[in-house]
Amino acid sequence: MRMPIFRKMKRWGTLCTVVALFSILFAACDTGNSPSILNTAGPVAGQEANLFWFILIVACIVFVVVEGWIILNVVRFHARPNSPEPKQTQGNNALEIGWTIVPSVFLFLVLAVTIRTMFGLAQPPGNHVTVRAVGHQWWWEFDYPNDGNVTTADSLYVPVNTVVQIDLVSTNVIHSFWIPQLTGKTDDIPGHNNTMWFKANTTGIYRGECAEYCGTQHAHMDFDVVVLSPADYATWLSQQQQAASSSASGMAAQGLALFKGAGGCSGCHGIVGVDLPSYTSSTAANFIGPNLTHFASRHLIAGGILSTTNIHQYNWANDPACQIVNGQVASPSTCGLYQWLLNPQAIKPGSDMVIGHLTPQQITELIAYLQTLQ
């Protein structure tokens, strides 16, 4: 008879198709470039990732057993012309008790590991660097309260192999602070003093994101974590603690004049030494935009909206496209900061950066000045 052979082919055909389709689903499993929680760079993320592998094993076992049972049922018991009428079994109490107890044991094992890891993730006592992370709509401010209240934005600089305590502050809506490769997230809630910690084992740059829907530009509230050797970190910190020069030369001088005057920038942005006496001045709180004192030392700007694919290689100030050659920006269309100053609302609609029109000359002068803010 033709039927049995055809059925076997159909069975194998189905199986192969299913396997092929499923393998597509695992495509892009290579997480090389990704801020993957499994590509860990610190002990907090490391412990959290270990839990994932444990869960995956348990889940796979259950998946294979139960899906296997379903497939077995379909293959073995589907109605055939000569199938007998089934026995009208109502149940089996012993089986019920068995398959209540066995999953319970598995589940309580998982729970025990969960609770043990939870309490094991408490912040270790001792020395740490404290950073206040303030969630704005839609960018992150980072203050270093124990280091002269150095105030930066978008890029979080920390030393390697050091506990970093993050104190989360918000005066607007709820945000969430997440660095997948270093730590799970904690929400940043108005009126709450949430605090979290992480430690990075290796130097490098790690992607951070806001992970609680906070309005129009929630998608563009990224930050990055720049992990430096202790020496480099100390250098960075002392540099940040310096005020910016209150004078400049050449195009940068025009830029500074624009910043203070016709450009309107100083209405929203503070630069220590220019329109802000110090990081701890009472007037610092009046600026709704990020502090720009050492703007040129940052990787990301504007909540990460203009991060380039070469983010790990240089910061915006070193971007070849933004270098000023013969009084002109090298490549205005690909220099992120140029585009931002040209039309911020086109790039990040809804943000608070609402500025009047700037001419290309004015933008070039501002960039020249901002590049001096190392």
Add this chain to the structure above:
Amino acid sequence: MATRTVVEGVSIERRKRFSESYLGQWVMTTDHKKIGIMYIVTAFFFFLVGGTEALLIRTQLAEPNGKVLSPEVYNQVFTMHGTTMIFLFVMPMLVGFGNYVAPLMIGARDMAFPRLNAFGYWVLLFGGIFLTSSFLFNAAPNGGWFNYAPLSELTSGCGATAYTCTPGPNADFWALGVLLLGVSSIAGAVNFVVTILRLRAPGMTLNRMPLFVWMTLVTAFLLLFAIPSLSAASILLLLDRHLGTHFYQAAYGGDPLLWQHLFWSFGHPEVYILILPVFGMISEIIPVFSRKPLFGYTFVAWSGVAIGFLSFTVWAHHMFAVGLPPIAQAFFATSTTLIAIPTAVKVFNWCATMWGGKLVLKVPMLFAIGFVAMFLIGGLNGVALAVVPFDYQVTDSYFVVAHLHYVLFGGSVFGIFAGIYYWFPKMTGKLLGERLGQLQFWLFLVGVNLTFFPMHLLGLMGMPRRIYTYPSGLGWSLDNLLATIGAFTIATGVLVFLFNFILSLRSGQPSGDDPWDAFTLEWDTTSPPAVYNFPTLPVVRSRRPFYDKKNPDIADWKMGTH
């Protein structure tokens, strides 16, 4: 139009009353069957609305730096996708099936409160229109379906200084819409509780009630206790927004977390409201198409009750990242782990029902088996989310989106389609096309996995939720594209269904009264049933009264079973 009324040999012509016209019969009905159909059709319409919103989302996210939707529009679309699917599709769809089928299953003439029943439907319709009309004002809710404070109190989610936008009524549409829909739900819930407890045919003890009726009863209780939490939260929100109170505002001594606790005290029981009736449907369909009774009836029924109670103890597992004390987090991790147990028991019982059976793989059964297979995945990634430190990483990421869609689409929607294919013949007297149904099933099965499985990977790779676009170079692009292809695969399946539905209504194969050789009382009627349902009170001596009637020699009650 004139009608003739004959009274003692004298015939009088009068105008047809509105209630006798075709439109009037629907608009003025209090018959549970008609109301059920209206709920189902309305819910299906909103399924298409929510599905369109989903396709818009997936089109925007197909590629990095997508420019299909602006952030303002995207944020309205994703909010309304969730709100529509939950409040205007799944809930009314399940109420619709409950309305149609439950009174028939218990041998009743109608629901206990027919006019309240009609009221519930019309409030739903009005609420749904109200909520969806917000798009016309470019003020659709845009704070997420969960509408967290204090974002919801910044009105339209503008920047802190509101330089660039003016406050809008988006959150008011949401709060008022949800309040209205809550009224409809409570009306329905009260009706179900009284109907099921008081109108069962003689001989139908609780222990002999169909599982679908059991689950509908538990769901009704969940609604009664959960909806008030949502209503209270919404009222406080409206007070904050319009009458100067500060319940959710930290600067004045309020607390944003109050919203979250109130919302999730509704929100968690809500997800069981979305799945328990489906568990009931599956518990009816698998036995019929396995040609044997449900395995472990008592355990399946009581696990549903256990899930109902436990569902009120797990809510803060949606809040593991907000900074709750570790002891509290450990409590909620424990309760969440516990609730997995009765669910697992059900899955095993469904599998055991199939074991040793004679499986008729018609479309209702395909969807039912697909349900078990897909819901299992949702259950497994759900247990993963209960592992608190792992949750710190993946909460608010696409991993959760994967979880919720496996349980809501792979679960609720597959179950709903199983119910549609199963009960359509009873409602219309026609069968839905089998071949087209199979095509839809496979499109759905492939589509659901293609759309939502990659989202596990996206979450693990650090992609947060609710972002209107994402950059290139992070390894997220391929999985997003796969998800979009999957979404359009599902959409194709929906089109196949619509075609099948219209074709079958017009020229489908007549089904007869009992196309599936089923076990429960709703099949012991004509297709569709007469307005009075049963000409005489049904006889119930076991859990399968219709099976007993058709097989008197081997009836359950004769074989010493219940």
